[in-house]
Amino acid sequence: MAWWxxxxxxxxxxxxxxxxxxLIFNLFFTPHFFRMEMKExxxxxxVIDILKNGAPIMLxxxxxxxxxxxxxxxxxxxxxxxxxxxxxxxxxxxxxxxxPKYPIxxxxxxxxxxxxxxxxxxxxxxxxxxxxxxxxxLILFVAGRGIAMVTTNAMVVWLYAKPFALLGQGYILGxxxxxxxxxxxxLLTALVTRMTALGLFIEAVGINPTASRFAGINAKNILFxxxxxxxFCAGISGLVVCSTVMSADGNNAGLGYEMDAILxxxxxxxxxxxxxxxxxxxxxxxxxxxxxxxxxYAFNIPPEISKVVKALVVWAVCLLxxxxxxxxxxxxxxxxxxxx
Amino acid sequence: xxxxxxxxxxxxxxxxxxxxxxxxFGAGSVSFPGFLSVQNFLNLFIDNAYLIIxxxxxxxxxISGGIDLSVGSMLALSTIVSxxxxxxxxxxxxxxxxxxxxxxxTLGLFMGYLIQTFNLPPFIVxxxxxxxxxxxxxxxxxxxxxxxxxxxxxxAHAQINLIGNNFISPSVLIAIVILLAGMFISRxxxxxxxxxxxxxxxxxxxxMGLPVARTKIxxxxxxxFCSALAGIxxxxxxxxxxxxxxxxxxLDTIAxxxxxxxxxxxxxGSVLGTLFGVFVYGTIQxxxxxxxxxNSWWTRIAIGFLVFVFCLLQRLFDSNRGGRSKKxxxxxxGGAPAHG
Numbered sequence: 001m002a003w004w005x006x007x008x009x010x011x012x013x014x015x016x017x018x019x020x021x022x023l024i025f026n027l028f029f030t031p032h033f034f035r036m037e038m039k040e041x042x043x044x045x046x047v048i049d050i051l052k053n054g055a056p057i058m059l060x061x062x063x064x065x066x067x068x069x070x071x072x073x074x075x076x077x078x079x080x081x082x083x084x085x086x087x088x089x090x091x092x093x094x095x096x097x098x099x100p101k102y103p104i105x106x107x108x109x110x111x112x113x114x115x116x117x118x119x120x121x122x123x124x125x126x127x128x129x130x131x132x133x134x135x136x137x138l139i140l141f142v143a144g145r146g147i148a149m150v151t152t153n154a155m156v157v158w159l160y161a162k163p164f165a166l167l168g169q170g171y172i173l174g175x176x177x178x179x180x181x182x183x184x185x186x187l188l189t190a191l192v193t194r195m196t197a198l199g200l201f202i203e204a205v206g207i208n209p210t211a212s213r214f215a216g217i218n219a220k221n222i223l224f225x226x227x228x229x230x231x232f233c234a235g236i237s238g239l240v241v242c243s244t245v246m247s248a249d250g251n252n253a254g255l256g257y258e259m260d261a262i263l264x265x266x267x268x269x270x271x272x273x274x275x276x277x278x279x280x281x282x283x284x285x286x287x288x289x290x291x292x293x294x295x296x297y298a299f300n301i302p303p304e305i306s307k308v309v310k311a312l313v314v315w316a317v318c319l320l321x322x323x324x325x326x327x328x329x330x331x332x333x334x335x336x337x338x339x340x
Numbered sequence: 341x342x343x344x345x346x347x348x349x350x351x352x353x354x355x356x357x358x359x360x361x362x363x364x365f366g367a368g369s370v371s372f373p374g375f376l377s378v379q380n381f382l383n384l385f386i387d388n389a390y391l392i393i394x395x396x397x398x399x400x401x402x403i404s405g406g407i408d409l410s411v412g413s414m415l416a417l418s419t420i421v422s423x424x425x426x427x428x429x430x431x432x433x434x435x436x437x438x439x440x441x442x443x444x445x446t447l448g449l450f451m452g453y454l455i456q457t458f459n460l461p462p463f464i465v466x467x468x469x470x471x472x473x474x475x476x477x478x479x480x481x482x483x484x485x486x487x488x489x490x491x492x493x494x495x496a497h498a499q500i501n502l503i504g505n506n507f508i509s510p511s512v513l514i515a516i517v518i519l520l521a522g523m524f525i526s527r528x529x530x531x532x533x534x535x536x537x538x539x540x541x542x543x544x545x546x547x548m549g550l551p552v553a554r555t556k557i558x559x560x561x562x563x564x565f566c567s568a569l570a571g572i573x574x575x576x577x578x579x580x581x582x583x584x585x586x587x588x589x590x591l592d593t594i595a596x597x598x599x600x601x602x603x604x605x606x607x608x609g610s611v612l613g614t615l616f617g618v619f620v621y622g623t624i625q626x627x628x629x630x631x632x633x634x635n636s637w638w639t640r641i642a643i644g645f646l647v648f649v650f651c652l653l654q655r656l657f658d659s660n661r662g663g664r665s666k667k668x669x670x671x672x673x674g675g676a677p678a679h680g
Contacts, residue, residue, distance in 0.1 A: 073463065131651050134407065134463040135594065135604055142591035143644025146637040154635060259471050262464075272464055302482060304583070307475030314468040315454065322458040 011269045011276075015284040018267065022291045030298045042171035046294060054290030055178035056081070056237040056244075056254070060261035061268070061282040062182075062189055063119075063233030066226040068265050071206045071274025072126060072133035074227060077234040077261055079144025080118045081254025084238025086151035087111040089159055089248030098160040112235040118144065119231015123224035137227075141258070148250035156249045159242070168244030178240045182283070185236070190279050199277075202226060206274030256307065263310055264289050266317050273321070353601030353657065354613035360599075361619045368623065372630045379506045384622040389511035390415065390570040390577065392618050394589070395596045396522035397566030399614045401559055402597055403526070405539040405606025406462040408560060410451065410469035411567045412589030414444055416582070417473040418571020423485040423581025426492065433491040441568045447473065448564020452557035466560075470590070477583035484582040487575060495576045511573045518566065522611040531555060539606030588640060595647045596621050603654055620646070 026033040026046075036045035060077045067074045088111035093101035100107065118140060125136035170177035193199030201222050204212040209219045237257075242248050266272060267288055268281030289310070296306040319325045369376030385392075394411050401408045422440050425431040431439075447469065454465045487493075499507040526532040534555045537545040546552050575581055600617030602609025624642050628634050 075467065125648070125651075129648075129652055129655055131655075132604060134409075135598075135647070135651065138409075138591055138594065139644040139647050142588040143641045145588065146640030146644070149637040150635070150641070154637065256471070259467070262467075272461060302478055304478035304482070305475050307471040308479065309475075311468040311470075311472035311475060314471075315465065318460050318464060318468075319454070319458055322460055325458045 011278050012281055012284065015268050015281050015288065019284055019288050019291065022288060022295065026291070026295055026298070030295065033298070038174070042174045046298075048176065050287065050290045050294050051179050052176040052244075053294070054286050055176065055182050056241050057257060057260045057264055057289060058182045058283050058286040059185060059233050059237035059240065060230075060257055061264040061286045062186055062279060063226075063230035064261045065265050065268070065270055065277050065279055065282045066189075066193070066202055067133075067230045068262075068270050068272060069202050069206045069274060069277035070223055070226055071209075071272075072223070072226070073262070073272075074119075074122060074137045074230045075134065075258045075262075076118065076122060076137040076140035076144055077230060077237075078254040078257040079141055079148065080115050080231055080234035081238040081241055081257055082148035082248075082250050083118060083144055083151065084111040084115045084235040085242035085248040085253045086148045086157075086250050087114050088164075088239055088242055089157040090151055092159055092161050092164060094158050094160065096160055098162050100161045100164075104161060104164050108239055111239060112232065115231045115235025115238065116228055117231070119228040119234070120224070122231065123227030126227060127220040127223035145250065148248075148253070152248055152250045154250065156247055159246045159248075164243055165246060166243070168240045168242070168246075178244075181236065181240065185233070186279055186283055193279070203275055203277065206277075259307070259310060259314070260289050260293075261286070263314055263317075266314065266321070271321050272318065353653075354610055354616060356653075357600055357613060357616040357620060361616055361623060364620065364623045364627065368627050368630065375626075375630060378504065380626070382502070382506055382508055382512075384619055384626070385512045385515065386509050387577075387625075388618050388622045389509070389515040390574040391589075391592060391596060391621065392515040392615060393518045393566050393570040393573060394593045395600075395614045395618055396518050396611055397563035398593045399597050399600070399602055399609055399611050400522065400526060400532075400535055401462075401563050402594070402602050402604060403539045403606060403609045404535045404556060404559055405542065406455065406556070406559070407466065407594070407604075408448075408451075408469075408563045408567075409463060409466040409590045410447070410473055411563065411570075411593055412586035413470045413473035413477065414447065414564060414567035415571040415574055415586040415589060416477050416584065417480075418444060418568040419575040419578070419585050420477045420480045420485065420581035420583055422572060422575055423487045424480050426487055426489045427485055433489060437572060440572060441565060444564040444566075444568025444571075445561050446564070448561040448567075449557060451564070452560030455560065456553050456556045462560075474583070481581070481583065484580050486580045492576060492579060496579050509576075511576050514569070514573055518569065519611065519615060526611050531558070535559065536607060539608070541607075591640075591647070592621060592643060595643045598647055598650050598654070604651065 033046050036043050036047065060081070064074055064077060088107045091102045091107035091110055092104060095101065122137050122140060125131045125139070126133050129136075166177055168178055172180060193202065201212070201217050204215065204217055205219045205222045213219045238254065241253055264285035265282045266285070268278050268283070268285030270277045270281065292309065293303070293306055296309065297303060365381075394415065398408060398411060418440050421443060422436050425436045425439065426433070451465050451469050454460055455462050495510050498510050500510065500513070501507050526535065534545065534550045534552070537548065537550055538552055538555060542552060574585065578585070596617035597609070597614050598604060598617070599620050600610070600613035600615070602613060621643065624646070625639050628636065628639055628642070
């Protein structure tokens with residue numbers, strides 16, 4: 001059984017296993033789930049849809065992975081998505097001929113900048129004011145929707161500037177453009193955190209902020225940085241969301257995304273208790289969440305009800321990560337403590 | 341309240357809040373004709389009866405060092421279940437009200453059980469609870485259900501006349517009963533003192549032999565009860581049930597509690613202070629209505645800002661006390677304070 005143990009001890013094993021189970025379930029119960037077609041030079045099908053629709057969640061999950069690794073949480077990401085979408089939409093403007101009010105790249109830059117500022121605000125509250133992360137980010141979670149509504153004058157702004165649609169609707173080599181953004185961002189993040197000591201510092205802050213400070217790590221700036229980075233990721237995610245539907249709706253853009261992203265990170269193997277983080281796990285986690293959503297759609301269940309399922313999954317995953325639950329299960333089966 | 345010459349430091353921040361309320365109400369009276377009236381003050385009770393009820397439960401949870409993010413969607417669940425049972429299943433209010441309260445208590449009990457038994461962070465458990473309850477709303481109905489039930493109608497329109505042409509609604513009486521009950525529980529019962537002890541230091545509370553586990557689970561049940569009751573009161577107010585009711589109410593509630601002088605780190609706070617917090621919240625809303633040109637989304641932004649200011653004050657207040665508070669104020673990026 002040694003090979004089995006070494007396989008299941010791999011952190012990516014369980015997320016991939018869950019994804020495989022979901023896909024196999026769909027293979028049998030959802031007709032044409034794996035059917036793919038080439039149309040107008042790119043691929044169509046459920047699997048491609050999962051990649052495309054999952055991209056915003058994956059982007060959020062990258063930033064959130066680092067935040068959760070510091071034993072923090074950022075529930076404002078969904079609202080920051082709405083702010084970012086609102087800013088870019090207002091700057092491009094709803095001109096029917098598709099002439100942008102300001103250059104599209106400039107509008108995108110401004111939206112990302114505003115999102116980083118939102119992240120820095122969270123980071124300032126957590127690292128300097130030392131508020132609990134849940135309260136600090138709850139402020140923007142609620143007030144952020146207000147800011148998004150004020151930005152768009154409480155209206156849904158429709159966009160007609162063609163080039164902007166590339167971000168959320170374009171394809172390169174048959175695959176959605178947004179998935180390349182995810183790939184680049186996750187590679188860069190992995191490089192920066194794993195090839196330097198930064199990743200280790202982040203984990204150290206998550207395990208014990210006081211000890212890491214004594215070890216000479218500037219815990220405050222690490223905390224500040226991860227929240228700013230989470231804001232940056234939410235900003236990019238907002239651009240993709242806005243471009244996919246070519247509109248910005250302060251009320252509904254990114255609504256409930258924070259839950260999907262947290263779910264993705266936690267399913268991916270990053271513990272809510274801080275410490276170790278797994279960027280690839282979070283991406284697989286986001287794929288699981290999106291596959292789950294797509295499956296729910298395929299069964300004609302109203303999408304809102306998927307919240308119930310997701311909430312139950314969060315509770316289940318949290319239980320699996322809890323040591324007291326593990327020892328309780330281990331006790332029930334008469335085994336010794338399971339290895340964590 | 342006992343009369344003393346010197347001000348009890350525990351009441352200090354409640355008094356700051358009371359002063360802020362008087363100041364804001366005064367500013368409103370100076371700026372807007374017709375603002376200063378007994379009825380306008382009573383309207384604070386009438387319009388915020390549901391908030392007072394939720395905030396009482398939340399105050400006790402926060403004093404214990406926990407948090408309950410599920411309150412807003414529990415309120416929505418309560419409005420939609422009662423409207424659906426009344427209008428679609430034609431149940432009598434005699435059964436509807438206990439049934440709805442039972443749902444709130446059960447969900448609260450379950451979340452408390454998860455938090456206590458498996459040592460899970462309260463914010464993640466109740467965040468999942470937020471989505472679960474919101475999803476269940478959609479299971480019941482995707483659309484608004486208007487309530488025509490005679491009892492509900494009379495509860496909505498009844499006016500209890502006070503001296504001089506002023507009145508309050510029956511909901512206000514319910515809110516006052518809950519408020520008094522909350523004050524009594526927190527001040528004069530063993531249960532209440534245990535809550536403060538848990539918030540001060542959970543480990544010591546356990547060592548003192550206090551029933552920590554039972555108290556914590558019952559607390560979340562109480563908060564669930566308050567949210568469900570608030571939902572009933574809210575549906576008296578709107579005479580309908582809707583799945584999107586109470587969005588963002590978790591921040592409104594936490595804001596009222598924090599503004600009322602309860603420390604987010606637990607151990608310090610009062611139910612009466614929370615009432616003043618609700619007054620401040622209500623006055624901001626009334627001021628924005630009287631002002632006329634700002635849209636209602638500014639309320640959200642203003643509340644977010646006030647939470648920030650009060651958290652900042654708490655930190656300053658905390659670091660000035662030294663000694664014991666140093667430990668409490670140590671960085672706790674875990675969201676919920678991890679005592680011991």
